[in-house]
Amino acid sequence: MRSLLPRPADDMAGVDVVAAYAPPAWTRRGPFVRCTMISSVDGAVTLHGRSGGLGGPADRLVFQVLRSWADVVVVGAGTARAEGYGPVRLDDELRAVRIARGQPPVPPIAVVTRSGTLDLGPAFFTEAEARPIVVTAAGAGESAVRCDRRVSALADVLVAGEGTVDLDAAFGRLAGDGHPSVLLEGGPGLNADVVRAGLLDELCLTVSPRLVAGGGARVVAGPELDPPLSMEVVGLLEADGFLFFRLAVSAER
C-alpha cells in the first residue's frame, strides 16, 4: 500500500496504515462520526446485492483498521440483514493497539432499526465479544425489540426518538456511554439520515477498480442534497488499483 496524500510514501507498514486513519484530536470532546463505504468507479455500492464483490485484500485491511479506531460500529438493519452481520473480529495486532490506547479489544456493533425486526443470525448475539446494542425508537420498533428474546438477553437497547430514531440523540447517548468515536458502516439509507441530520464528520470511501453498471444504490440514498455537502480530501492511499479516500466534511456545511 502507498500513500499519495497528504504525503507520498511507498510500502506502508501496518502501523503506518493505522496512523493514516487517526481521528482528529478534537473528536474526543463529542461524537465523531466517520462513515466507511466501498463503491465501484461508476458509483455502485453493491454487486449482486452485497458489497463483498467490490472489495479485495487491501480494502479488507483498511476496513479492519477503521474498526480498530472505533468506540462503536453503527450499521443500518438493512445492511446487517443483507450482509449477514456477525460480531467484530480483529487480529492480535489491532487488538493490542486498542488495548494500549485504553479501548476494549473490540468495539460493539450498534444496529439501527425502526421496525425492530432484526432477523440476524445467532452468532451476532452469541459470539459477540462486546455486547451488541440495538438502537430503536419508541413505538412499534421498541415493542418488537423488547419481544425478541435474544435481544433482551444478549444486547443493550437504546431508545431515542418516537417512531424513527433521533440519530443526534442516539449518537449523543452513545458518546455519553463511552462510545464517542462512531464508525458508520452504512448502508445508503442510514447514511442518508445521518447526512441530513448534519452528523457526518468524515467519509472513508474506497473506490474499487470495477465498472458494474446496473441499478445498485449509491453511497447516500434519497433525493439530491441541495446544496451538496462539500468535503476535503485529507488522505489518499492506493493498493492494487483501489483508491482509499479519506474525506472530511468541510467546516461550513
Ligand SMILES: NC(=O)c1ccc[n+]([C@@H]2O[C@H](COP(=O)([O-])OP(=O)(O)OC[C@H]3O[C@@H](n4cnc5c(N)ncnc54)[C@H](OP(=O)(O)O)[C@@H]3O)[C@@H](O)[C@H]2O)c1
Ligand atoms: N458498499 C458498501 O460499502 C456498503 C456498505 C453498507 C451496505 N451496503 C449495501 O447496502 C444495502 C443496504 O442498504 P439499505 O440502504 O437498504 O439499508 P441500511 O441503510 O443498511 O438500513 C436501512 C434500515 O436501517 C434502519 N434505519 C435507517 N435509518 C433509520 C432511522 N433514522 N431510524 C430508525 N431506523 C433507521 C431501518 O431498519 P428497519 O428496516 O429494521 O426498520 C431501515 O430500513 C445492502 O445491499 C448492502 O450490501 C454496501
